[in-house]
Amino acid sequence: MDFLGPYNLIIVASLILIISFFFGEFSKKTSIPSVLMLIVLGIVINILINMSGMPSINFFPILEVLGIVGLIMIVLEAALELKLDKDKVKPISKALGIALVGLLLSTWLTAEVLKYFIEGMDTLKAWIYATPLSILSSAIIIPSVMDLRSDKKEFHIYESTFSDILGIILFYFLLSQVHAGDASHGGGGGVLNYFLTILLTIVLSVIFSYLIVIVFQRIKSNVKLFLLIAVLLLLYALGKKLHLSSLIIILIFGLVIANMKLFFSGTLKHFLNYEAAHDIYHGLHVITMETAFVVRTFFFVIFGITISFDALADWKVAGISVILLGIIYVVRFIILRTSVGKDIVPQLYIAPRGLITVLLFYAIPAEVATESFSSGILLYIIIGTSLIMTFSMIYDKRRANQAIRGAESIPVNEVKWKLPDGE
Numbered sequence: 001m002d003f004l005g006p007y008n009l010i011i012v013a014s015l016i017l018i019i020s021f022f023f024g025e026f027s028k029k030t031s032i033p034s035v036l037m038l039i040v041l042g043i044v045i046n047i048l049i050n051m052s053g054m055p056s057i058n059f060f061p062i063l064e065v066l067g068i069v070g071l072i073m074i075v076l077e078a079a080l081e082l083k084l085d086k087d088k089v090k091p092i093s094k095a096l097g098i099a100l101v102g103l104l105l106s107t108w109l110t111a112e113v114l115k116y117f118i119e120g121m122d123t124l125k126a127w128i129y130a131t132p133l134s135i136l137s138s139a140i141i142i143p144s145v146m147d148l149r150s151d152k153k154e155f156h157i158y159e160s161t162f163s164d165i166l167g168i169i170l171f172y173f174l175l176s177q178v179h180a181g182d183a184s185h186g187g188g189g190g191v192l193n194y195f196l197t198i199l200l201t202i203v204l205s206v207i208f209s210y211l212i213v214i215v216f217q218r219i220k221s222n223v224k225l226f227l228l229i230a231v232l233l234l235l236y237a238l239g240k241k242l243h244l245s246s247l248i249i250i251l252i253f254g255l256v257i258a259n260m261k262l263f264f265s266g267t268l269k270h271f272l273n274y275e276a277a278h279d280i281y282h283g284l285h286v287i288t289m290e291t292a293f294v295v296r297t298f299f300f301v302i303f304g305i306t307i308s309f310d311a312l313a314d315w316k317v318a319g320i321s322v323i324l325l326g327i328i329y330v331v332r333f334i335i336l337r338t339s340v341g342k343d344i345v346p347q348l349y350i351a352p353r354g355l356i357t358v359l360l361f362y363a364i365p366a367e368v369a370t371e372s373f374s375s376g377i378l379l380y381i382i383i384g385t386s387l388i389m390t391f392s393m394i395y396d397k398r399r400a401n402q403a404i405r406g407a408e409s410i411p412v413n414e415v416k417w418k419l420p421d422g423e
Contacts, residue, residue, distance in 0.1 A: 013298075016041070020297040028147065031393035035140045035300050035354060036386045042304015049305070059302050060362065066302065067359035070295035071164070072236055072250050074139050074355070077288040078161040079254020080281070084262055091151070094339060095158030099136070102335050103166050106134035109327045117320050119372045128174045128368055132361045133324060133381055135167030136160045137354030139296050140386065144393065145350065156350060161251075164356055168247050169198065171360050176243075178368055201244040205252035208235060210271075213257055213264075217276040225283045229291070257281050296355070303358060311376030321380030328385065349392030352385040 019041060023034040082092070110130035115121045121129070138160035145156040176194050216228055232250060239246030256263045258281065264272035311317065332351055336344040361378055 016301055017294065017297060020293070020301075024143070024293075027144070031144070031147075031397050032390050033140055033144045033352070033386055033393075035137075035143075035296070035352075036383075036390060038297060038300035039304040039307070039383070039386075042301040043307060044304075045301065046305040046307070059306050063299065063302050063306065064359070064362060066295055066299040067355055067362075068236075069233070070139060070292065070299050070355055071247070071359060072233065073288050073292040073295055074142070075161065075164060075247055075250050076232070076254045077285075077292050078138055078142060078157055079251050080258045080285050080288065081157055082161070082255055082258060084255065084259045091154060092158055095155055096162050098335055098339055099159045099162035100166055102136075102331060103131075103134050103163055103170065105331050105335070106328060107131050107170070109331065110134055110324055113320065113323055113327065114373070117316070118370065120370045121373075124174065124177060125368060125370060128171070128178075128364060129370070129373055131167060131171045131174065132357045132359075133353060133378070134328075135353065135356050135360070136163035137352045137356060138164050139292075139299075139355040140352040140389070141350060143296075144389070147397070148346075152347060155347065165247055165251060167356060168360070169245055171363075172245065175365070175368070178365075197243065198245050198248070201239065201246075201248045202252065204244070205249040206256070208249065209253040209256040210263070210268075212253060213260065213277055213280075214271050216280055217273045225280070225287050228280070228284065229287065257284065299355060307379060308375070311374050312379060314374060314376060317374045317376040318380065321377050321384065324377070324381060325384050325388075328381075329388075346389075346392040346396040350389050352389050353382050354386070357382060 020034065020038060023037040023041075026032070027034040027037070082088075084092075107127060107130045110133055111123065111126035114126040114129055115123065118126075136159065138157075141156050141160040145153045147153075148156070173191075173194050177191070212228065212231065216224055219227075221227075232253065235249050236246040239249055257277065260272060260274065260277050260281070328351055329348065332348055333344070336348055340347070357378065361375075
């Protein structure tokens with residue numbers, strides 16, 4: 001039987017997408033993240049593949065491409081939601097600060113643990129390995145928090161998006177220090193060059209974003225949206241080839257088109273056809289949501305297929321993972337308790353690792369990779385944080401439903417109304 005025949009692949013891919021849709025609907029009712037169910041689906045498919053005697057397939061190149069496209073779509077989708085109004089300055093700034101402090105503190109503590117327990121880890125290598133483990137997964141968080149209270153949902157969208165971007169910047173900055181040499185041989189110059197590169201990326205991103213909006217609002221064809229996606233993918237890939245922080249290009253374009261009246265103000269207002277540009281924004285919003293759904297589905301299913309349970313059987317790996325999980329939530333508790341106050345549930349437990357963690361882990365170059373680091377740690381952290389988030393979301397939804405039922409059960413004549421003074 002031809003397992004890899006075109007019709008078999010179409011059938012399997014279609015069934016996976018259909019199942020993923022129902023996972024999403026089930027997730028809305030139960031608060032179990034659909035991503036977790038997709039990983040389990042991948043594990044089941046892997047078991048069926050092994051039972052069928054089908055030859056092994058190297059899924060990692062597919063996983064890498066899906067991860068990159070998914071990352072672009074997820075960041076673009078999140079950027080399209082970021083409205084830069086005056087009343088959003090405070091929540092955006094707070095989310096940015098929490099994401100930055102959480103990333104740096106978690107990475108530092110995780111790196112210290114890795115240095116202590118894993119052979120061959122110097123400080124720089126430990127930070128490189130610790131960074132992917134410290135980044136929140138917007139791919140898991142954004143679709144999972146849609147039923148939360150509006151301010152909490154908004155916080156998680158901002159925080160996870162900033163964590164993705166800041167984490168990627170930190171990761172590639174650390175890799176640049178490997179190539180720049182140690183601090184005594186040009187390390188300082190490497191730091192300066194990297195931040196100049198980020199500044200250059202921001203300037204180019206703003207210019208390209210204006211040009212894309214101005215050009216595409218004039219295109220009359222009905223197929224311009226996928227042309228726009230192709231241009232963004234091209235800019236991202238070229239940026240990577242030129243060692244730019246390409247994700248900033250995607251973020252800034254999303255911000256420009258989502259806040260076009262703000263960016264096209266004053267004399268620039270004459271270059272904006274608002275109705276045409278708004279149609280692009282609306283269509284792009286739909287396409288990014290749909291594409292992110294498809295890419296996220298196949299990424300996590302394939303990730304589930306590639307999971308090796310042999311890596312989970314090591315007690316040392318399990319012990320290190322438990323310590324790292326503890327660091328994640330202790331750091332998060334301290335930051336949220338300090339900056340938000342007492343109302344930190346379920347935000348405290350919404351800290352899953354996922355797409356970017358896997359993507360960056362496989363982006364670690366061979367000259368930096370350490371064989372003594374087990375991929376089991378990666379799996380434990382991803383599965384552990386997803387399960388903790390699942391239980392917290394279920395508990396929070398149950399608590400909210402009980403509060404609603406309790407309020408509805410109070411008789412009207414027992415409700416005490418208190419009028420303002422003087423009335």
